[in-house]
Amino acid sequence: MSLDRAKICPVCGAGNDSRFDVCRKCGASLTDVAPSPEVPASRGMVKALRISAAITFVVCFFTGVLALGGYAMGLPQLSWVAGLALGMLQLGLAEGLDLLQKIHDKLEK
Numbered sequence: 001m002s003l004d005r006a007k008i009c010p011v012c013g014a015g016n017d018s019r020f021d022v023c024r025k026c027g028a029s030l031t032d033v034a035p036s037p038e039v040p041a042s043r044g045m046v047k048a049l050r051i052s053a054a055i056t057f058v059v060c061f062f063t064g065v066l067a068l069g070g071y072a073m074g075l076p077q078l079s080w081v082a083g084l085a086l087g088m089l090q091l092g093l094a095e096g097l098d099l100l101q102k103i104h105d106k107l108e109k
């Protein structure tokens with residue numbers, strides 16, 4: 001995690017690298033914005049991982065359901081097991097990152 005200081009866009013609230021002078025999302029000027037000690041990059045990653053895990057669960061569930069009427073025996077089960085494993089892996093990563101983040105915050109204060 002190299003990004004430990006960030007500029008929060010005053011217009012859209014997006015987190016930007018402290019080296020940037022314009023918001024990467026909306027293009028607003030960040031020259032007057034002081035870098036915050038927050039780590040929005042990894043916060044965003046935790047959120048993204050959770051969403052990604054949820055999508056994995058849903059997609060693999062429906063793939064399995066669709067495969068039920070299909071040709072290959074064992075394919076629905078395989079899809080569900082794989083989806084569950086992948087989803088849990090992503091959730092685990094998200095929780096791990098979240099925990100690291102909280103420890104980091106505690107140490108900083």
Ligand SMILES: [Zn+2]
Nearest residue numbers: 009012023026
């Ligand atoms: Zn912006």
